[in-house]
Each structure stands twice: as structure tokens, then as C-alpha cells.
Amino acid sequence: MSSDDRPARLGRPRVVPDTASGLSPRDQILDAAAALFVENGFSATSTRAIAERVGIRQASLYYHFAGKDEVLVELLTTSVRPSLDVVRGLEERVPGSVSAAGALAALVLIDIDTLARTPHNIGTLYLLPEVQGDRYQGFRADRQELQDTYGRLGTRAATEDVRGAVPPALLGGILIQLAETVIQLRRTGEVDEQDREAITGACLRACGLGAAAVVAARREAEALLAAAAV
Amino acid sequence: MSSDDRPARLGRPRVVPDTASGLSPRDQILDAAAALFVENGFSATSTRAIAERVGIRQASLYYHFAGKDEVLVELLTTSVRPSLDVVRGLEERVPGSVSAAGALAALVLIDIDTLARTPHNIGTLYLLPEVQGDRYQGFRADRQELQDTYGRLGTRAATEDVRGAVPPALLGGILIQLAETVIQLRRTGEVDEQDREAITGACLRACGLGAAAVVAARREAEALLAAAAV
DNA sequence: ATTATCTATAGATCTATAGATAATGC
DNA sequence: ATTATCTATAGATCTATAGATAATGC
Numbered sequence: 001m002s003s004d005d006r007p008a009r010l011g012r013p014r015v016v017p018d019t020a021s022g023l024s025p026r027d028q029i030l031d032a033a034a035a036l037f038v039e040n041g042f043s044a045t046s047t048r049a050i051a052e053r054v055g056i057r058q059a060s061l062y063y064h065f066a067g068k069d070e071v072l073v074e075l076l077t078t079s080v081r082p083s084l085d086v087v088r089g090l091e092e093r094v095p096g097s098v099s100a101a102g103a104l105a106a107l108v109l110i111d112i113d114t115l116a117r118t119p120h121n122i123g124t125l126y127l128l129p130e131v132q133g134d135r136y137q138g139f140r141a142d143r144q145e146l147q148d149t150y151g152r153l154g155t156r157a158a159t160e161d162v163r164g165a166v167p168p169a170l171l172g173g174i175l176i177q178l179a180e181t182v183i184q185l186r187r188t189g190e191v192d193e194q195d196r197e198a199i200t201g202a203c204l205r206a207c208g209l210g211a212a213a214v215v216a217a218r219r220e221a222e223a224l225l226a227a228a229a230v
Numbered sequence: 231m232s233s234d235d236r237p238a239r240l241g242r243p244r245v246v247p248d249t250a251s252g253l254s255p256r257d258q259i260l261d262a263a264a265a266l267f268v269e270n271g272f273s274a275t276s277t278r279a280i281a282e283r284v285g286i287r288q289a290s291l292y293y294h295f296a297g298k299d300e301v302l303v304e305l306l307t308t309s310v311r312p313s314l315d316v317v318r319g320l321e322e323r324v325p326g327s328v329s330a331a332g333a334l335a336a337l338v339l340i341d342i343d344t345l346a347r348t349p350h351n352i353g354t355l356y357l358l359p360e361v362q363g364d365r366y367q368g369f370r371a372d373r374q375e376l377q378d379t380y381g382r383l384g385t386r387a388a389t390e391d392v393r394g395a396v397p398p399a400l401l402g403g404i405l406i407q408l409a410e411t412v413i414q415l416r417r418t419g420e421v422d423e424q425d426r427e428a429i430t431g432a433c434l435r436a437c438g439l440g441a442a443a444v445v446a447a448r449r450e451a452e453a454l455l456a457a458a459a460v
Numbered sequence: 461a462t463t464a465t466c467t468a469t470a471g472a473t474c475t476a477t478a479g480a481t482a483a484t485g486c
Numbered sequence: 487a488t489t490a491t492c493t494a495t496a497g498a499t500c501t502a503t504a505g506a507t508a509a510t511g512c
Contacts, residue, residue: 011464012508025464041359044273046500060465062502127357129271132417161441166428170415174432177411181404187362198396202404206432210440211391241490242482255490276474290491292476 016055026064028054033071034120042072042130069135076131076139079122083114084142086228087149100156101209102220107153108179108200109221111146115182116191123183150175157217159208171207178203246285256294258284263301264350272302272360299365306361306369309352313344314372316458317379330386331439332450337383338409338430339451341376345412346421353413380405387447389438401437408433 009018021028032053036045047068048058065071087107094103115123125131126143151172155163158171166174181199185191197218204214239248251258262283266275277298278288295301317337324333345353355361356373381402385393388401396404411429415421427448434444 008510009464010462010510012466012506014465037359039359039362041271041273043271044360047502048500056464057466058500059467059502063464067501124359128359129267129269129354130274132269159441162431162435165424165431167424170425170428173414174408174411174428177414178404178408178432178436181407184403184407185400194395194397195400198400198404201392201395202408202436205392205435205438206408208435208441211389211438238484239490240484240488242480242492244491277476278474286490287492288474289476289493293490297475 014056018055025054025056029061029064030071030075031119033068034075034122034125037072037075037128038120038122038124042068042125042128072125072130073136073139075122076125076136077142079114079118079125080139080142080146083111084146086110087146090224091149091153094153094156098224099217099220100153101204101207101213101217102224104150104153104157104175104207105200105204105217105221106224107149108175108203109196109225111176111179112182112191112196112199115180116186116196121183121186123180124187126180127183147172147176150179154203154207157204157207157209162206162208174206175203178206244286248285255284255286259291259294260301260305261349263298264305264352264355267302267305267358268350268352268354272298272355272358302355302360303365303369305352306355306366307372309344309348309355310369310372310376313341314376316340317376320454321379321383324383324386328454329447329450330383331434331437331443331447332454334380334383334387334405334437335430335434335447335451336454337379338405338433339426339455341406341409342412342421342426342429345410346416346426351413351416353410354417356410357413377402377406380409384433384437387434387437387439392436392438404436405433408436 023031029050033045033050036049036053040049045068046058047061050068050071051058051061054061065074087110090098090103090106094100098106115121130136131139148169149172151168151170154171154175155166155168158166162171178199181202182191182195185195200218200221201214204217209217253261259280263275263280266279266283275298277291280298280301281288281291284291295304317340320328320333320336324330328336345351360366361369378399379402381398381400384401384405385396385398388396392401408429411432412421412425415425430448430451431444434447439447
């Protein structure tokens with residue numbers, strides 16, 4: 001209706017006119033907060049700093065969120081959920097149409113891609129000490145479920161000697177830790193195909209698979225993901 | 231001289247009389263800060279909270295440290311240095327008296343033990359976002375050196391297929407990440423022999439070693455460490 | 461009328477400095 | 487005299503609330 005140099009949005013106009021990012025105010029806050037939390041940490045990031053980056057006043061933040069906590073909760077949960085959803089479907093197909101090693105490789109690839117593509121490397125937030133607090137219980141439960149899946153699939157894929165020496169819970173911890181190498185890699189640069197292959201390879205080898213089995217599992221996973229066509 | 235219920239220390243006595251921990255005031259501060267930084271993070275920990283835990287007034291902290299930053303710097307550096315020192319000597323002996331795989335296994339074991347024994351799981355501090363700042367450059371350089379050593383030893387120990395697919399820098403990142411699984415394990419409980427074996431095993435396997443080679447490398451590493459007799 | 465912002469501000473921090481003080485050491 | 491603490495406090499935050507205001511929607 002109006003000429004396109006003004007968005008004609010609801011509510012009192014901002015002092016700083018909004019940079020037409022296409023995001024809703026709520027998402028603008030999430031995005032700004034993510035960048036700042038990742039760079040400076042949660043406690044070191046003030047609501048004022050977030051608001052400033054968005055281009056609103058500090059108090060306006062409270063119209064959208066009850067507080068900083070709520071912002072972090074939302075960032076955390078929206079970052080594990082995608083992996084978790086895909087994974088739930090995946091596990092049911094083992095060992096019918098999919099081998100355990102293939103499913104594990106697929107899980108690792110999904111997780112790597114999720115982490116590699118989050119805006120501002122949000123995965124870093126998992127590492128914040130604040131996330132140990134009660135408020136983030138829900139997120140931690142989701143992440144634990146992901147880790148348990150790593151443990152189950154890893155154990156099923158593992159060779160006898162590994163299975164005998166490493167219980168599922170421990171293997172899960174090791175594998176998820178490996179997958180999250182992506183988070184560290186992103187701190188220094190882009191994540192490329194070589195990185196993805198190295199990490200999936202390390203996961204499969206950690207389960208005891210040899211060179212040939214690694215290749216086979218990777219091939220199976222790629223077919224799986226192509227079929228799922230996310 | 232005085233009766234043993236009073237330490238008769240120098241300086242004005244504390245309001246809270248000191249719990250005879252044997253630590254110097256400086257070390258008491260470091261210890262209290264470590265516990266709080268690990269639990270709540272750096273920025274969320276006030277100088278007041280540290281002082282309270284020590285049993286001194288907030289301002290007294292500044293007699294020993296110029297600020298919170300200095301405390302963190304000292305905690306970080308004293309936590310990587312030990313691993314680094316041992317490791318420097320180790321690498322020179324490859325491939326003379328020690329195989330690359332044996333040296334890598336030894337490195338992993340040293341690192342695991344260092345991390346498993348730090349008071350309050352100080353390794354957690356590596357993950358704080360604040361540590362990315364300029365003030366902690368020195369620590370990051372030390373840690374990078376450790377990571378580079380992982381990369382070099384890992385590459386030398388690796389089988390041909392792994393060496394062909396994973397450059398040293400990337401392998402170093404993966405291996406150090408694996409070793410630091412200990413940090414996560416300590417968050418939920420004690421680190422035991424099974425954990426140590428699982429992690430060293432995962433590192434060696436990630437380099438492509440098979441079951442027999444893993445056993446051999448581990449044996450070699452244990453002999454090495456027994457000889458070094460730390 | 462509803463929405464999304466704004467201004468203003470109270471109250472609670474938090475850091476770092478200035479200067480006093482209560483011990484021991486010489 | 488030296489040391490290690492103390493008390494007091496300035497100045498700079500920071501969070502969250504109250505209430506006003508400038509748009510659109512009906």
C-alpha cells in the first residue's frame with residue numbers, strides 16, 4: 001500500500017528505522033543475541049548490547065522475552081531439535097533397511113551439517129557454564145537423548161573388541177564429542193567436505209571399523225540422506 | 231612461638247579466621263576462583279563471590295591480583311603447562327626409542343591424567359568464551375602447541391589411508407577434542423580406568439590403528455610413563 | 461483497540477581505588 | 487617498616503518495571 005521505502009509495520013516506529021532484514025523483531029533479537037552470546041558468553045552480554053545490535057531500546061526487549069534466560073532457552077532448543085527429529089526416524093529403520101554403521105554415519109553427518117549451518121555457530125552455546133543451570137534442563141535432556149542415540153548406534157555398529165571394552169553410555173559421550181569437533185573448527189574457519197569426512201571417519205573408526213567398512217558405511221549414509229532429501 | 235590455635239601470620243588478621251588449609255592466600259584465591267569459574271563461568275562470577283568463598287573482603291583480592299582477568303590467566307596457564315612440558319621431551323625420542331603410536335598414546339594418557347586431576351575440573355575453563363579474548367593469547371598459544379603435537383604424532387602414527395585423507399592440523403584438532411572428552415566425563419562423575427582406556431583407544435583407532443596395534447601402543451606408552459615416573 | 465515501540469528510572473549490583481589498621485619483623 | 491588485611495565509597499554498570507506514545511486495524 002505505502003511506497004516501499006517504509007515497511008509500515010505495526011506499533012510505534014523504532015528510533016533506528018530497521019534494516020529490512022526480513023526477520024520478525026523476535027527473530028532479530030534471537031539472531032543478535034546468538035552472535036553476542038557466542039562471542040562474549042551469556043553473562044557478559046547485557047540486554048542493552050543485544051538491543052543495541054538489533055536497533056531497539058533495551059527495555060523493548062522485554063516486550064518479546066521475559067528476560068535473557070528465555071532468549072538462551074529458545075536458541076538452545078531450536079538448535080538441537082532438528083538433529084533429534086531426523087534421528088528419531090532413522091533409528092527405527094535399523095537393522096531392517098539400514099545397517100547400524102550406515103545409520104551412525106548418517107547421524108554424524110546430520111549432526112555435523114546442523115552444527116556447521118547454524119547461524120553464528122550456535123553450537124558453541126552448549127559449552128557455556130550457564131547451561132548447566134536448572135532453567136536449561138529441557139535442552140540438556142534433548143541433548144542427552146541425542147547422546148544416547150550415539151551410544152546405541154555406535155555400540156551396534158562397533159566391532160566385538162570395542163563393544164567389549166566400551167559401554168554404550170561412554171561410547172555415546174565419545175562420539176558426540178567427536179561430532180562436535182565441528183564447533184571448534186568453525187571458530188577458525190569454514191567447515192569443508194574434508195572436515196566432514198575426517199570427522200565421520202574418526203567416529204566410525206572409533207567404533208573399530210576398518211578402512212573398507214568406513215567407506216561402505218559412508219556410502220550407505222549418503223544414499224540415506226539423499227533419499228530423505230532434507 | 232604462639233599456641234597452635236593461631237597461625238600468627240603476617241598482616242592484619244582476617245575477619246573470618248582462615249580454615250588452616252595450608253594454602254597461601256594467593257592460592258586460596260586461585261582455588262576459590264577456579265571452583266566458581268567452572269560452576270558459573272567467568273563473567274557471572276563476581277570478585278565479591280570469590281572473596282566470600284576465601285573468607286576475605288572483596289577489596290583484599292586486589293592486594294594479590296590486579297583483577298579477575300589475572301586470576302583466570304594464571305589458572306589457565308598453570309593447567310596446560312604440565313602437559314606441554316612432558317610432551318616436549320617425549321616427541322624428541324620418536325622414532326628412536328619410541329614408536330609414533332606409543333608416543334601418541336603416552337601423550338593422550340598424560341593429557342587425560344592432567345585433566346582428570348586438576349582441582350575443580352579446571353579444563354572446563356578452556357571452553358569459556360572469554361578465553362577467546364586477547365588477554366589469553368599466551369594460553370591459547372600453549373594449547374595450540376599441544377594441538378600441533380597431537381597433529382604431528384597422530385600423522386606419524388596414522389595408517390596410510392588416514393594420513394592421505396586427514397592433514398595434520400585437522401587430525402590434531404580431532405585428537406585433542408577426543409582427549410578432552412575427559413572434561414565432559416568429569417562433569418558427571420569420577421574418571422576411571424575404563425574411561426582412560428576408551429579415550430586412548432578412540433584416539434589410536436581414529437588414526438587407523440587396528441585392535442592389535444592399539445594394544446601394542448598402549449603397552450609401550452605405559453612403559454614410557456612408568457619410566458618417566460612422574 | 462491493539463501493537464510495538466519509546467522514555468525514565470528504581471534498586472541492585474559490580475569493580476577498583478583510597479586510606480586506615482592490626483599483625484609481625486627488625 | 488612491612489605485610490595483609492580491613493572499611494568506605496565513587497562511578498559505572500545492569501535488569502526489569504511503569505507508563506507514555508506513535509503507528510496500524512477495525
